[in-house]
Every structure is written in C-alpha cells, then in structure tokens.
Amino acid sequence: MKNNLMKKTKLIFVGILIALISVSATDAQRRRSRVKPKVKPQPIIFAVVNDGQMIEPLGLVDKGNLEAATGGDGDEKDLAAFAKSYYQPKTTYQLVFGGADAGTVTVTGSNAKADCNKNMAQITVQSKKTKLKGFVMALATSDLADKSITGVRRLPTAAERAEIETLVRAEFVKQSVTASAAKNLKYHNLTALDVDNDKRAEMVGTFWVETAPTTRALLFFIADKNANGKYAIGLSEFKTIKQDELMSGADIKTVDEGIYHERLLDALEYDGDTSAEIFTYTQSFEGSSFSAYSRREGKWEKAFEGSNYHCAY
Numbered sequence: 001m002k003n004n005l006m007k008k009t010k011l012i013f014v015g016i017l018i019a020l021i022s023v024s025a026t027d028a029q030r031r032r033s034r035v036k037p038k039v040k041p042q043p044i045i046f047a048v049v050n051d052g053q054m055i056e057p058l059g060l061v062d063k064g065n066l067e068a069a070t071g072g073d074g075d076e077k078d079l080a081a082f083a084k085s086y087y088q089p090k091t092t093y094q095l096v097f098g099g100a101d102a103g104t105v106t107v108t109g110s111n112a113k114a115d116c117n118k119n120m121a122q123i124t125v126q127s128k129k130t131k132l133k134g135f136v137m138a139l140a141t142s143d144l145a146d147k148s149i150t151g152v153r154r155l156p157t158a159a160e161r162a163e164i165e166t167l168v169r170a171e172f173v174k175q176s177v178t179a180s181a182a183k184n185l186k187y188h189n190l191t192a193l194d195v196d197n198d199k200r201a202e203m204v205g206t207f208w209v210e211t212a213p214t215t216r217a218l219l220f221f222i223a224d225k226n227a228n229g230k231y232a233i234g235l236s237e238f239k240t241i242k243q244d245e246l247m248s249g250a251d252i253k254t255v256d257e258g259i260y261h262e263r264l265l266d267a268l269e270y271d272g273d274t275s276a277e278i279f280t281y282t283q284s285f286e287g288s289s290f291s292a293y294s295r296r297e298g299k300w301e302k303a304f305e306g307s308n309y310h311c312a313y
Helices: 002-034 076-086 158-174 180-183
Strands: 044-049 054-062 065-067 094-098 098-112 120-126 136-142 186-193 202-212 214-224 232-241 264-269 277-283 288-294 299-309
Touching: 002 098, 002 186, 044 264, 044 277, 044 288, 054 288, 054 299, 065 180, 065 299, 094 264, 120 202, 158 180, 158 186, 158 202, 158 214, 158 232, 186 264, 214 264
Parallel strands: none
Antiparallel strands: 044 054, 044 136, 054 065, 054 120, 094 098, 094 136, 098 120, 186 202, 202 214, 214 232, 264 277, 277 288, 288 299
C-alpha cells in the first residue's frame, strides 16, 4: 500500500515537472517570437568631404537605382531615425577611391539636433591608398557592388593635360566665351579614371575662366578616349556665375575658391552593369548637391540628382 502511494506520488511529480517544462518552453518561444529580428539598413552611398573628416548621404541604393536619402531639412523624427540606422559611433563603411575599396570610414559622432549639418557625421578615415584633402574627395558605402574595378585614379600626364586643355578651350568658345578669355584656363580638378577596366582612362575635369572682373564661366566635363587614341568630350555641364547673383552680397572670389563648381567625388558601380558611375559634388552657400553620371550605349547621361541642406547662410 505504501509502495503504491509512493509510485503515484512520483508519477504526479513527473507529470507536473513535464508540464512546467512544456509551459516554460512555450513561454520562451513566445518571447522569441515577440523579439523582432534586426533589420539591415538599406545600402547607402556617402560623400566623403571636408578633408576626409565628414560624410553626408548621397543616396540610397534600391535594386540598382539611387533614391534620395533623408536631407538636413528633414523632420526631427526622420533625422533621428537616419542617425540611428547609419551614424552609430564605431559604424564602419568602405572607402571608395578610384571606384575600388581603398580602406574604411568609421563614424565617430553626429548630432541630428545641431543648427547645421544635421544629417552629416564626423568620421575617421583609414587608408593606405590616399589622403583626402581639399578637392580630393571620395565616396563611402555600406555595399561595394563590384570589387573588380581596377582602382585607377591619378593625375593626367603632361600630354594628356595638353590634349584636354585644347578641348576645354574649344568647349568654352562653343559656349560663347571669347577666345581671349578661354586662353587663361584655371581649374580645380583634372583626374584620370578607368570606369570600365578597358585600360583607356576617362578624364574628369572642373575648369573655369574669368570672363569679366565679376563674372565667371564654369565647366564640368567627362572626356573619353576613342578607338584612335584621341580624347573627345562626352559630357559637359556649363554655367556662368555673376557676383550680383551670389547670396548676401558675397564676393566673386568665393566662386574662384570652389563654391558652385561641380567637382569629382569618385566612381562607383552600383546598378549592376560593367561600368562604374561618376559621382560629383557641388557646394553652395546653404548646402550641397550631388550628381551621378552613367555611360549607356556609349553616351554619358545624368542618372541621379540629389541635394543636402546644411544651414542658412
């Protein structure tokens, strides 16, 4: 009788134990199901500016297309969400120089509530390939699509420069700049890239001339080398700037220093074809704008335009 009672007690105890384990497992499973998996931020491309000390969002990559990212004039919630996704301290991105992986960019801080640069971040750059300073800028990305790009980014040879300057003078004259003004070329940048690994360098340049004491003519261009080994301008963006058009009575010399000039950032393949796109940066008084140029069926065309508000001038 006593033994039977002990057996029944043990069976009841085991049953209770199994039930408790089952309930515990079920609760744990429910808790796990309530925890949302961490969502990977959408791939992004940044401009690396200010002597390699800051990044700002150029565009988000969506199935081979670029779309605008949150700008500095976005609302407070969007700016906070963007910073949480992309600007956490110690977040790292790939530095892109010559269209290829050239090191890393590490976020050190940001301030979505700052008066200026609300959606920019402070960074440090680690690279053995380049030192970013002044007009030598770069790109950074969370997803380098094509690692086969050669990474060519260099100064032109003397012969290349002479050939390009002849083309640039002709282009200025074509845009109604006098031949005498076009003789005195000035430039902010002339860089050789190889966007499609064909061993023939594309030339990307930012030139300007003084057409009057208070007027400047600005030219951004991409030049390609043809099968005969000669360069031709495949894309050009021309504009004139007058001092009385500048904000708050700024002096025309601010234009000479680089404002309003479209300048090279770098090249990056993001849309799945065999040629990298060329990205540019234009600084204005209140922010910056970006463009991406893609060569399609042998012709350069603008594939993307974006902007980022910094603060009022």
